[in-house]
Amino acid sequence: MRVERTTTLPAAPTSARAARRFVAEALSHWRLPEVVETAELLVSELVTNALLHAHTNVELVARLSEGRVHIEVRDESSFLPTTRRHHQESQTGRGLELVETLADAWGVDAPYGSQGKGVWFELAAVELTTTAQRLAHHAHPSGRPPRSLSVCLQGVPTALYRASEEHRQGLIRELVLMTIEDAGPDEVPTRLVALNEELSQRFLSESAAARQQVQAAEQRGDATLNLLLELTPDASAPLLAIVELLEQADRFCQTGAMLTVAATAEIRAFRRWCVDEIVGQLAHRPPTPWRSR
DSSP states (O other), X not given: OEEEXXXXXXXXXXXXXXXXXXXXXXXXHTTOGGGHHHHHHHHHHHHHHHHHHTOSOEEEEEEEETTEEEEEEEESOOOOOOOOOOXXXXXXXXXXXXXXHHOSEEEEEOSOTTSOEEEEEEEEOOSOOSHHHHHHHHHOTTSOOOOOEEEEEEEEEHHHHHHHHHHHHHHHHHHXXXXXXXXXXXXXXHHHHHHHHHHHHHTHHHHHHHHHHXXXXXXXXXXXXXXEEEEOXXXXXXXXXXXXXXHHHHHHHHXXXXXXXXXXXXXXXXXXXXXXXXXXXXXXXOOOOGGGO
């Protein structure tokens, strides 16, 4: 059986939200609630990339065929997206890392028509009901949890760590209040709060260990510390998701819809450095101290 839906979206900020709604409605109609959450996250990234780089209308295709969901975002630009290791100052482009991690397959078809391209991903309609479960499935599909590895974040400034955490907590607190007041299930605050809760549960013990080490450094009067963490190799994908969540929240702040201001450039650079260091060390790359970037 093959069924398909298409729609055209304008080159406007509201199109990412419209794309999520379009995909969610199609998957719900096809009775595939188990992939809605992941599909919404990934189509949002692809449409956002198209709006940022192509600056054209986009055509969105949702297709179900032989037990696989195929989502494609077509634009009129010949610029081809690539995944790469990002500099800590980079504010865009990480969405493809999530697509590469969460999708069962993805690719680029170019040229599309006389010009442009189509960026697509596919998801198998398997019983993985949350993004976190899909992340874990991709990391170790055998079901056997991997061994923990030691990671050292060198030269972490205690004041900057504290400022980063306070900003994150204030941001999430306001988003939670917004969901209580009037945000619907498709609103940005609702989705961000749900994803934050899911990912925070994943790193409860690691977050507690980090806080204890920073608190001990502050009590000693140390301005910096080497932060030691024990993490499993499958932590990379959820941590990338956390960075993307915070960057989405920052973009929401910049719309003026929140009292909380967007994170400073230093805080953004710091949290990206933290995640890039963890991902790199879990891949057996040597550590790079904060001030040696």
